[in-house]
Amino acid sequence: MIIVSAFNDGFTALRANPILLVAGLLVGAGSQLQYVDHLIEQPLLSAGVSLAWLIVFPFVIGGFLGTARVAIDGTDASLTHFFTAARTHYLRLLLASMLFVLLVFGTAIGLGVIGFVLGIGAMAIAPINEMAAFVAGIISLLIWLVSILVVMMFVQFYDTAIVIENKSVTAAFQRSIRLVRSNLRSVAGFSLAWVALMNVFFIPEYLLQLMLTDAGPDDVLPIDLGIPLVVLLPIGIVLTTVGFTYFHTVYTAYYMRLIAASPAAPEPT
Template sequence: MVLVSAFKDGFAALRTNPILLVAGLLVGAGSQLQYVEHLNESPLLSVGAPLAWLIVFPFVLGGFIETARAAIEGTNTSATQFVTAARTHYFRLLLGTVLFVLIVLGTAIGLGLIGFVLGIGLIPLAAIHEMAAFAAGVGSLLVWLLSVLVVIMFVQFYDAAIVIEDQSVTDSFRRSIALVRSNLKSVTGFSLVWVILLNAFSIPEYLLQLTLTETGPADVLPIDLGVPIAVLLPIGIVLSAVGFAYIYTVYTAYYLRLIADSPISTVSE
């Protein structure tokens, strides 16, 4: 099974190639830059650090995917290879990431406006039957969320298509859509497991977010963990490093298995 094999491939590659963990550490540390405003009084730094990371992330991602592919295929991996791949694919990945965000935001806003218009139509229903109106509102919200997630699922492989198959920005999205369409059941299962793992590795980060807001962990959890920021932050960095390294190595392994069964000609179909 492609799904199970990809997770096995990812674990084996990560175990034998520590450089992937180093790259994961860069991502883990970078992902925590959003909290710098709570540790430093400089407004410029609090805004500039997360923005800088958004610009740097495609560079790290390009190097990581190429290095992960080499590890999975059993060829040599090195820091030089990482940097070379990162530089080669950077601008396409940066443009692709911007386009990905625009697609997702455009879908969310567009469907949100449709839902808003339909919600206005529920006002007369609320006057007649409040429970029915509430159920219709919840149903429309779930449809909106599911639709956004489906769009994300179909375009999620744009970055792998750019790095692994050297696709252009627009062709990478076409390739991703074609692959998902041809392997819908498998990709749906992979995406669910992948998201669950991603959120599991992000638990310390979620607790940190609660700690830094007016809503504390005790307001959400039945017990007060009493874990200070100084502890949650390094734990979040370490788990983000391991989590990113593993799930993106699995992501690369899964993509390699997908394209092995789907010729590049599917882009034009």
């Protein structure tokens, strides 16, 4: 089964090429930059650092995917290959990442407007049947959420299409859509398993987010964790590093197996 094989490929590649953890560490540390202001109490500096990270991330992910590819192929990965792949694909990944965000937010806003109109309709029937109005509101919310997730699923492979197959920005999105449409059941199963398992490694980060809410950790959680911020932060970095490294290597392996089993997509004219 292609999904199980991809997870095995990721483990084999990571065990043979621990250099992948270096790229994972960059992401693990970078993902924690959003909490800098809670440590140094300088929101403007924190915002600048976070913005810089958003610009740097396509460079890191491009280098990582390129390095993961050679590791999966059985070639010795290296930092030299990491920086070569990062420089080669950076501009396209930056533009594609911006387009990805626009697609997701555009879908969310567009469906949100539709949901708002439906919500007004649900409020209109509330005096007649409150339960029907409540159910209509829940269904509208679920449709909004599922639709966004479907859009993300169909275009999720834009970055691997750029790095692995050297696609242009538009061709990368087209390639992702074709692959998902041709392998819908497999991609849906992989996406669910991948997201669920990867989020296990992000639990410390989610706990950190809860601790930093205005409500306070004691109001959000039924128990007092008793874990200081300076302790939870490095734990989050370590687990995010391991989680990102392994699961994005699996992600790369899955894409490579997917394109090997699918016909090559013609380049747009």
